[in-house]
Amino acid sequence: MLRLCVVFIYLLHGVKADPGETCPAFTALSFWSALIGTELKVKMLLYTRQNPTCAKELHSATSKYLNVTKKTTFVVHGYRFTGSAPVWIPDLVHLLLSAEDMNIILVDWNQGATTLIYNNASRKCKRVAEILKKLIDEMLIEGASLDSMHMIGVSLGAHISGFVGQMFGGTLGRITGLDPAGPLYRGTPPSERLDPTDAQFVDVIHSDTDGLGYREALGHIDFYPNGGTDQPGCPLTIFSGLQYFKCDHQRSVFLFLSSLTRSCNITAYPCDSYRNYRNGKCTSCETFWPMPCPILGYYAHEWKSYLTQQSHPVTRMFFDTGDKEPFCIYHYFVDIVTWNKDTRRGTFSIVLADETGKKAESKVNPEAATFQQYNQITLLPGFDQDLENVEKISLTFSTGSVIGPKFKLRILQMRFQSLTNPERPQLCRYDLVLTENTQRTFKPIPC
Template identity: 45%
Template sequence: MLYTRRNLTCAQTVNSTALGHLNVTKKTAFIVHGFRPTGSAPVWMGDLVEGLLSVEDMNVVIVDWNRGATTVMYHYASSRTRKVATVLKEFIDRMLAEGASLDDIYMIGVSLGAHIAGFVGAMYEGQLGRITGLQYFKCDHQRSVYLYLASLRENCTVTAYPCDSYRDYRNGQCVSCGVPQKESCPILGYYADDWKDYLLENHPPMTKAFLDTAEKKPFCMHHYFVDIITWNKSVRRGSITIRLRDGAGSTTESKIDQPQLCRYDLVLMENVETVFQPISCPKLQM
C-alpha cells in the first residue's frame, strides 16, 4: 500500500507488476509489521506513515502480510517471513529496473518484520540504503516503535551516548562523543544514520550507546551533567539549589541536601520537570 504526500490518507495498492504513483527517483521507505495474533492493524501504523512523510518527501510502502502473520502460533507466522522477503525482492527488482537506486531503499521492520527486512538485506548482500529493526517483544507496550515515532517530532530529540558499559554511562564517564569531540552524539530513531560515515571509520563499523527516556510520550529527556566539589572542609552539612529556566520563561528547581561529594545527572524533561539522580557518590573525607 503506497502513501505519498499526494495521497496522505488513501493508499494506492501496488505490486511488482504495477508500481502506481511510486516515484523511483525518491527515497522509498518500506514498513513491515510483525506477528499479529488477533489480525488487527497496528495502532501505530498511521502515525508512522504521517511522521515519515512530514520529515521527507518520499514513497512510504506498507507491506501488508497480515494473512501470513495472523495466527496464535508464532512459529507459523515466522515460517512465512522468507516468502514475504522474496515477494519484496521482486518488488524492489522492478523498482531497480525502472531506475531506482538501492541507496534510496529504506526498510523499517517491527518484530518479525525486522527479520523480513534482514532477509531482504541479505538478498542484496548488504547493499540496501538502510534497515531499521525495532524488537517488539523486547520493549514494553511497543516502546521501540513509539521511541522511533518520537524521533520524527521536531521538538523531540533523544540523544544517545557511546559508552563501553551502562555503569560507565551512569557514572557520567561518557558525556562526549569523541576526543576531541568532532561528531555530535548519535540521535535515536530516524536521524540515526547521520552517524553512518563516522561508524564506517571504525573496525568493525559499530558502536554501543546508552540513553534515558521519560516514562510517557514524547519520551524526550535532556541531560546536564553537574560536578559539585566542596572546598570548605570545616562545614560538614549544607544544601545546594539549582534552578533552570526554559525559553518560554518557565522555571523549575531542585535542592540537593546530602552530606556527600556527588556527581549528579540533571534530567530535564519536556515539561521542564527536573530530577537529580546521584550517579557517583564517594563518601566525603572530613
C-alpha cells in the same frame, strides 16, 4: 468496505476522502483468526504525497502511482497476536511523508503474522522477504536505486528487512530495526537474523531486551533507551494485562515517531554499559569528532559515513527518556565533593527553578551513591524540562532510612554543568550542610 475506508482515512489524517473513492486498507483480522491461524498473504500499500491518506495497492513496480526515481521506504510490521492493525501506522505514514517526498510501501502481512503460535509467524518471515525481493527487482528494472531504499522493520519485521538485505548482498541503503524480535533469534548466526552487513547503514533501537526484544547489538549503531529494558511509563506488573507485555516492545516505535517530529533531538552516548552511563562515565563523544553525539531515530543516518568506516563499526548508545512523548530528558553533570569523616550512602532529589518560578524535578540515580571524605562523585540527573536560567536549586538527601537519627551530608563543593547545553555557564555552591530528608534551597553562583 467504504465505511471501513472512511474510518481508516480519518485515523490517518483526520481528512475525508472522495466519497466515491475506495481506499485499500491494512488487513484487520479478529482474535478468532489468531485462534485458527492464518495463511500468508502479503499486500503492498503505497502512500505518497499525492495520496497521503488513501493507499494504492501495488501489484507490480509498473504502477502509475509509483515513482521509482524517488526514495522508497518500506514499513514492515511484526507478529500480530490479536490480528488488529498496528496503532502506529497512520502516524508513521504521515510523519515520514512530512519529512521527505518519498514512496512509502506498507508491507501488510497480517495474514500470516496473525496467530497465537509465535513460531508459525516466525517461519513465514523468509517467505515475506522473498516476496519483497521480487518487487524490488521489478523496481530496479524500472530505474530504482538500492541506495535510495530504506526498510523500517518492527520486531519480526526487522529480521524480514535483514533477510531482504542479505538477498541484495548488503547494498540496500538503510535498514532501521525497531526492537528486533528476540525469541527464536537469540544466539542464531547472522544469516538467520538482522546483521550490520545487511545494508549500507543499519540502525537499531532496543527497548525490551529482557522480554520480546533482542539484547545484543545488531547494527552499525544500536540505541538502548533507559538501558533497553523497562521503559518509563510502562506497566510494571502483569495485572495491567496485554499492555504489560507490549508497552516496552512498542516504545521503540514511538521513540522513532518522536524523532520525526523534531520537537527535540534525543542525544545518545557511546558506552559499554548502561550503569557506567548512569554514573556519568560515558558522556563524551570525542570519538565522533568533528560530528556531535548521534541523535536517535530517523536522522541517525547523518552519522552513516562515520559509523560505516570504522574498523569496529558496532556502537552501543545509551540515553534516558521521559515517560511520555516527546520523551526528552535534559541532563546535568553534578560533581560533588563531601567532607564527612564517616562514609555516607544515599540518593539526591533535585529541583531546579528559573526566574519565573518554573520548576524541573529529578531523582538523580536509581542506585545510591557512596560519599567519602574529599572524594568527588559525579551524578547524572535528568529533567523533563530545560530551564535556560537556573535561579534556585533545591536539594534533598536521603539514605532510605525512615527511622533512627537523621544523618547530615557536608558538601565542600557542588558543581552543575548542563550536558544537553554545555556552552551554558557552570553553577556552583560551596560549604553546604544537608540534613537527611530535609529540603535545602539556595541560589547558585557562577563557578
